[in-house]
Amino acid sequence: MNSNSNHVQTCYKHTSRQTVLCCNRCGRPICLDCAVSTPTGYRCKECIKEQQKRFNNSIPRDYVFAGLIAFVLGLMSSYLLVMLRFLPGIFALLLGPLVGMLVVKLVRFATQKRRSTTLNYVTVTAAGIGAGLPLLSNVFRILQSIITGNFGLLFSNTLEIGWGAAFLILLCSVILSNMKGFSIRR
Ligand SMILES: [Zn+2]
Ligand SMILES: [Zn+2]
Structure with a gap:
């Protein structure tokens, strides 16, 4: 019946939320709440924090x-x-x-x-x-x-x-x- 189910990814933080978004730095799937929009695409909050630390x-x-x-x-x-x-x-x-x-x-x-x-x-x-x-x-x-x-x-x-x-x-x-x-x- 649900042949798709093993392809559905969930947010790495909110495991009950399905999502199609991925962090474009670490590649982890992220839900809309966890995604931060950057000029180069969506990133997870942890990657944003790390990026800021470097700057x-x-x-x-x-x-x-x-x-x-x-x-x-x-x-x-x-x-x-x-x-x-x-x-x-x-x-x-x-x-x-x-x-x-x-x-x-x-x-x-x-x-x-x-x-x-x-x-x-x-x-x-x-x-x-x-x-x-x-x-x-x-x-x-x-x-x-x-x-x-x-x-x-x-x-x-x-x-x-x-x-x-x-x-x-x-x-x-x-x-x-x-x-x-x-x-x-x-
Ligand atoms: Zn990330
Ligand atoms: Zn999330």
Whole structure:
């Protein structure tokens, strides 16, 4: 009756599920839940993980270099903005992406293009902390102006911290999106 039954393959993980898909790397049959679509075809999750591990080739000193570069550049550019009192504010919107690109370029150079997702997060966190520190002076001035009831000062400082936040967000998103571009795409 069922002459086909000995040809039916089941997912290597879910043995009750019949499937026609196979991982194109290890050849094991996989069900739709286990299959990950890649530009070169379907792969099992284990092969994807192994592939990512191979691409994550950062070494410990990469994190130090990337962290330092991102922190110093973030700090310096944010400090410059605070010193200039964000005049004009549009400057912050230009400087954010510009410094972000510079950080990515320098990190790529310093790490000799080694990459990992952790490296991306170390870089963006260090940049965020560096850029955030000078803005604390604005937070302090805002508190001060509230206490002293100086609403003119309150307004100008709130405006400045708005530009500062825009700068910080632009900086971090440019770094993250550009660094993700050279970590593995599945
Ligand atoms: Zn596989
Ligand atoms: Zn499965």
